[in-house]
Amino acid sequence: MSKAERTRQLIVEKTAPIFNTGLTKGSIYGNFANKDEVALAAFDHNIQKLQTIVRDEMVRQRTIRDQLLVYVRVYDNFMKHPFPVGGCPILNTTTEADSTHPQLKSKVNEAIIDWKDRVTRMIEKGVDAKEFKPGVNAEQTALTLIAMIEGAILITMATGKLNYRKAVMNSAEKLIMGL
Amino acid sequence: MSKAERTRQLIVEKTAPIFNTGLTKGSIYGNFANKDEVALAAFDHNIQKLQTIVRDEMVRQRTIRDQLLVYVRVYDNFMKHPFPVGGCPILNTTTEADSTHPQLKSKVNEAIIDWKDRVTRMIEKGVDAKEFKPGVNAEQTALTLIAMIEGAILITMATGKLNYRKAVMNSAEKLIMGL
Numbered sequence: 001m002s003k004a005e006r007t008r009q010l011i012v013e014k015t016a017p018i019f020n021t022g023l024t025k026g027s028i029y030g031n032f033a034n035k036d037e038v039a040l041a042a043f044d045h046n047i048q049k050l051q052t053i054v055r056d057e058m059v060r061q062r063t064i065r066d067q068l069l070v071y072v073r074v075y076d077n078f079m080k081h082p083f084p085v086g087g088c089p090i091l092n093t094t095t096e097a098d099s100t101h102p103q104l105k106s107k108v109n110e111a112i113i114d115w116k117d118r119v120t121r122m123i124e125k126g127v128d129a130k131e132f133k134p135g136v137n138a139e140q141t142a143l144t145l146i147a148m149i150e151g152a153i154l155i156t157m158a159t160g161k162l163n164y165r166k167a168v169m170n171s172a173e174k175l176i177m178g179l
Numbered sequence: 180m181s182k183a184e185r186t187r188q189l190i191v192e193k194t195a196p197i198f199n200t201g202l203t204k205g206s207i208y209g210n211f212a213n214k215d216e217v218a219l220a221a222f223d224h225n226i227q228k229l230q231t232i233v234r235d236e237m238v239r240q241r242t243i244r245d246q247l248l249v250y251v252r253v254y255d256n257f258m259k260h261p262f263p264v265g266g267c268p269i270l271n272t273t274t275e276a277d278s279t280h281p282q283l284k285s286k287v288n289e290a291i292i293d294w295k296d297r298v299t300r301m302i303e304k305g306v307d308a309k310e311f312k313p314g315v316n317a318e319q320t321a322l323t324l325i326a327m328i329e330g331a332i333l334i335t336m337a338t339g340k341l342n343y344r345k346a347v348m349n350s351a352e353k354l355i356m357g358l
Contacts, residue, residue, distance in 0.1 A: 113338060
């Protein structure tokens with residue numbers, strides 16, 4: 001296939017589900033001002049989809065440790081969950097949301113800070129409840145966990161090797177078990 | 180600024196260094212078949228630049244532990260090193276090199292496998308030389324270290340917070356010190 005043919009095929013693959021639901025370009029731009037507005041709404045949708053998966057799994061856990069392990073399990077098995085198409089919206093959007101789309105950049109920023117704050121509070125709560133050892137740096141651990149998860153997805157995206165993601169997720173699990 | 184003005188400014192910023200060296204579009208396409216060929220050569224250039232920085236720092240270290248710590252130091256202080264403009268070429272290229280550019284995708288894949296193999300061998304060598312504890316899973320540790328570094332860069336790229344990268348790099352250092 002030539003480059004032009006591959007691009008053409010990619011566009012068809014990506015837009016096929018849209019046309020399959022009866023949406024036309026006219027109906028999209030009748031509801032959104034431009035492509036940037038669609039990208040913002042799509043990011044919100046994908047993040048909310050992810051948060052719903054995580055929340056639904058978390059309410060079934062009894063300990064904070066098990067709740068933290070939900071992140072590892074959901075991201076390591078996201079083929080089994082109704083995960084957003086294309087993988088992690090944070091990873092996919094960070095390198096794309098450059099200075100030409102400041103609103104999208106701001107949304108990715110908020111999503112990471114929000115995730116980091118939520119995990120930090122969970123760890124602090126675990127320490128307060130004496131489920132975790134005292135003296136842990138909660139924010140550093142939260143950031144490390146997020147970095148491991150996103151890095152693991154990146155490595156598997158680049159190499160296609162699912163066992164590489166699995167290996168890093170094992171380390172993330174070890175980090176949580178050591179709290 | 181409107182979206183069009185921001186895009187215009189970004190193009191000017193990115194191409195300014197090229198025109199500054201006297202290169203014209205004509206001279207680029209006189210030497211490369213197309214934009215894809217330029218992207219491949221640019222990726223090779225940036226990866227080699229990175230490897231040179233790492234190698235130059237490594238030869239000054241006496242222990243394998245100190246050699247491994249070079250990765251953490253170089254990536255954590257890459258503003259101080261003559262790092263490729265724009266950050267980590269692996270991170271920036273992974274989400275861009277989709278199915279429309281299989282050669283670039285293949286290069287990113289090779290770069291990660293090569294990095295992972297090199298770190299794995301260093302850890303194995305450290306175990307053989309009794310510098311590291313026995314029984315470590317060298318490949319899992321190598322992948323975890325790479326995921327932490329790439330994840331840390333991603334978090335700082337998305338949030339602009341250098342101290343978040345620093346926090347994750349502290350965890351990476353701890354991982355190496357615990358070997």
